[in-house]
Amino acid sequence: MDEQRQFRAIKGVRDILPPDSSLWNWFESTSRRVMESYGYREIRLPIFEETELFARSIGADTDVVSKEMYSFQGRDDSSVTLRPEATASVIRAYIEHGMHVNPGLTKLYYIGPMFRRERPQKGRYRQFYQIGAEVLGQSDAPAIDAELIEMLVVLLAECKIEKWTLLLNSIGCRDCRPKYVEALRKALAGVKEKMCGDCQRRAETNPLRVLDCKVPQDQPVIAQLPSVPDYLCDACRAHFAALEEQLKLREIPYTIAPRLVRGLDYYMRTTFEITSPVLGAQNALVGGGRYDGLAELLGGQPTKGIGFALGTDRFIEAIREAGKVDAALRLDVFIAWLGGPASKQVYPVAVRIARKLRGAGLCVELPPEEMKLKKSLGLADKLGARYALIIGENEVAAGRYALKRLADAQQRELSEGEIVEYVLSQRNAQKT
Ligand code: AMP
Numbered sequence: 001m002d003e004q005r006q007f008r009a010i011k012g013v014r015d016i017l018p019p020d021s022s023l024w025n026w027f028e029s030t031s032r033r034v035m036e037s038y039g040y041r042e043i044r045l046p047i048f049e050e051t052e053l054f055a056r057s058i059g060a061d062t063d064v065v066s067k068e069m070y071s072f073q074g075r076d077d078s079s080v081t082l083r084p085e086a087t088a089s090v091i092r093a094y095i096e097h098g099m100h101v102n103p104g105l106t107k108l109y110y111i112g113p114m115f116r117r118e119r120p121q122k123g124r125y126r127q128f129y130q131i132g133a134e135v136l137g138q139s140d141a142p143a144i145d146a147e148l149i150e151m152l153v154v155l156l157a158e159c160k161i162e163k164w165t166l167l168l169n170s171i172g173c174r175d176c177r178p179k180y181v182e183a184l185r186k187a188l189a190g191v192k193e194k195m196c197g198d199c200q201r202r203a204e205t206n207p208l209r210v211l212d213c214k215v216p217q218d219q220p221v222i223a224q225l226p227s228v229p230d231y232l233c234d235a236c237r238a239h240f241a242a243l244e245e246q247l248k249l250r251e252i253p254y255t256i257a258p259r260l261v262r263g264l265d266y267y268m269r270t271t272f273e274i275t276s277p278v279l280g281a282q283n284a285l286v287g288g289g290r291y292d293g294l295a296e297l298l299g300g301q302p303t304k305g306i307g308f309a310l311g312t313d314r315f316i317e318a319i320r321e322a323g324k325v326d327a328a329l330r331l332d333v334f335i336a337w338l339g340g341p342a343s344k345q346v347y348p349v350a351v352r353i354a355r356k357l358r359g360a361g362l363c364v365e366l367p368p369e370e371m372k373l374k375k376s377l378g379l380a381d382k383l384g385a386r387y388a389l390i391i392g393e394n395e396v397a398a399g400r401y402a403l404k405r406l407a408d409a410q411q412r413e414l415s416e417g418e419i420v421e422y423v424l425s426q427r428n429a430q431k432t
Contacts, residue, residue: 012118012126019328023316026327028111030158031131038151040107040133045089047113051079057088057294059265061206068116082115085264087291087307088298090134095300105137105144111312123282123314131315134307140292142239145270145306146246152274152286152308153252159315160324164285167257167273168247169228170240171208174293176233177268181207183226191221212263227258239269266291270306278321279314286310332362332423333387333403334380336373342393343370350391353401353416360420362427381406387423 188203271289288308295303339346
């Protein structure tokens with residue numbers, strides 16, 4: 001009686017299919033290469049953690065913690081949560097494994113899915129992907145902040161994304177931020193009635209979070225609220241000025257965004273965002289900032305830290321929009337084998353040659369069953385193969401094979417030893 005039911009991916013999550021997955025792989029390996037050239041090493045983290053880890057670090061009154069986490073009961077009745085971001089996990093691991101004894105700065109990067117129960121729309125998913133990096137240690141030198149940003153600028157250039165804006169701010173430290181928050185609270189007292197319900201609540205509980213509000217009607221009110229840099233203490237002001245110097249010497253353009261506080265509670269001093277004009281409403285490509293003191297909050301030694309997370313889904317969209325990266329994988333050789341009654345002699349040769357070509361790093365399709373030559377060549381064409389290698393009874397007997405270039409049907413006879421070398425040399429010639 002069971003009705004035949006077709007399953008679909010649940011709302012807000014999606015499949016990344018070929019050929020898109022090739023661009024994803026290209027982007028991930030490009031990111032790894034760039035980050036590793038700056039001395040970052042990969043950390044692989046668990047997908048779920050104790051709920052309390054996120055609540056304590058991200059902040060109970062943030063949207064992420066109060067509304068968006070996928071939490072469930074673990075076996076021992078403790079609450080666990082699918083990670084909505086990874087900085088908290090990196091710090092947890094840094095403390096757990098005593099990484100503070102590492103020489104110099106500890107520079108880590110991660111790649112993987114994050115989970116937030118947000119309202120799905122273009123560029124906003126419930127399972128989305130981030131690549132992030134963190135620098136942890138005893139120094140908060142502005143050159144660290146600037147080099148982290150430089151690394152992102154290099155990545156954008158590698159992706160041929162030319163249009164982007166770096167928004168920069170400082171949100172102060174434990175000494176000066178309370179004064180700003182007080183000023184904000186006072187200013188909000190007079191205007192909060194004009195704002196959305198969430199902001200009215202946050203005006204009391206966590207006024208900084210009002211600045212993250214994305215409700216369009218609230219924006220004119222937010223634009224009139226006190227601006228953070230006006231309240232910075234001397235030390236924070238000097239740190240910010242030095243960061244600006246550092247960015248200038250690296251020739252990185254930026255725009256100061258005096259109300260950019262970012263949606264997570266743990267930030268202090270530097271905050272930044274990189275936006276793209278081609279992405280529509282969800283235009284933030286990267287978000288990051290400094291979080292000195294977060295390690296102490298999570299039970300570790302006093303540690304300085306800064307990091308970023310970029311949204312892979314959005315980066316891929318921006319790369320596609322720019323249209324200058326070709327990450328498509330091509331089929332190099334389709335093996336058209338046939339032998340009729342003699343196929344028992346032909347097929348082993350085809351298997352052997354396929355393995356040889358693949359061993360040389362070429363992409364090869366070997367049909368599992370014999371096909372008529374015309375059908376083989378037709379399929380090779382549809383699959384976008386560069387070459388068809390024809391292996392029949394006569395070719396096996398003569399030890400010479402016909403390699404046909406499908407673009408122009410040009411054909412040449414090659415021995416088994418010559419095939420690999422020829423296809424490789426042609427492929428390399430095309431790349432240069
Ligand atoms: P955050 O962890 O909120 O600072 O976000 C860092 C970056 O992750 C953002 O700039 C986006 O590019 C990306 N991101 C955050 N939330 C989502 C989401 N729900 N869907 C897709 N990308 C996201």
